[in-house]
Amino acid sequence: MNKGIIGKKLGMTQVFADDGAAVGVTAIEVEPSVIVQVKTKEKDGYDAIQLGYGRRKQKSVTKPLQGHFAKANKGFFRKLQEFEAGSEKYEVGQEITSDIFKAGDFVDVVGTSKGKGFAGVVKRHGFRGGRATHGSMFHRAPGSIGASADPSRVFKGTRMGGHMGSVRKTIQNLQIWQVRSDRNLILLKGSIPGSKNGFVLIKQAKKISE
Numbered sequence: 001m002n003k004g005i006i007g008k009k010l011g012m013t014q015v016f017a018d019d020g021a022a023v024g025v026t027a028i029e030v031e032p033s034v035i036v037q038v039k040t041k042e043k044d045g046y047d048a049i050q051l052g053y054g055r056r057k058q059k060s061v062t063k064p065l066q067g068h069f070a071k072a073n074k075g076f077f078r079k080l081q082e083f084e085a086g087s088e089k090y091e092v093g094q095e096i097t098s099d100i101f102k103a104g105d106f107v108d109v110v111g112t113s114k115g116k117g118f119a120g121v122v123k124r125h126g127f128r129g130g131r132a133t134h135g136s137m138f139h140r141a142p143g144s145i146g147a148s149a150d151p152s153r154v155f156k157g158t159r160m161g162g163h164m165g166s167v168r169k170t171i172q173n174l175q176i177w178q179v180r181s182d183r184n185l186i187l188l189k190g191s192i193p194g195s196k197n198g199f200v201l202i203k204q205a206k207k208i209s210e
Helices: 063-070 121-125
Strands: 004-016 022-029 033-039 048-055 077-084 106-112 117-119 162-164 168-180 185-189 199-204
Touching (some): 004 048, 022 168, 033 063, 033 077, 121 162
Antiparallel strands (some): 106 168, 106 199
């Protein structure tokens, strides 16, 4: 099975290793996720489980989703996400907790990066810019963006100013520093995408085998 769970980013802090070194970690709240649907290859064409995370009031859920959640009979959820099921057997209403991971495991974390609004090429793409001297009149401009002869057009994909951030990002091979099941917390070594209270997906690392 490709293990996975839904969590909520709480923020960053630091812990101390056995040798006294300070280690930056990200705290992720991982309340038990509930299986609200089990998909099978015979019926749906692939094997997967759909997890629900983050309780919400019934009045905030549409009627179709209320019927969908009623099958699990575990309340109503704010976030739904599918994970590969593999050959293991699951049941609707079953809970997935942080115990599926342990300290030392490597995971991939998927989240939505912070939105930065409109940004120029220096901030968005790391352009050097022009001279900072007096009278330069070319400090943070992109420079030439195309040819004037053949072809006399701007190529698709040319790096220019525009909307920055607020995109789906995956950070691979992050190590789990500690799992605190009693507090529904996972501490990950390093930083992850997204703002405080943003939802993230924690999956078993694809490029590192156990």
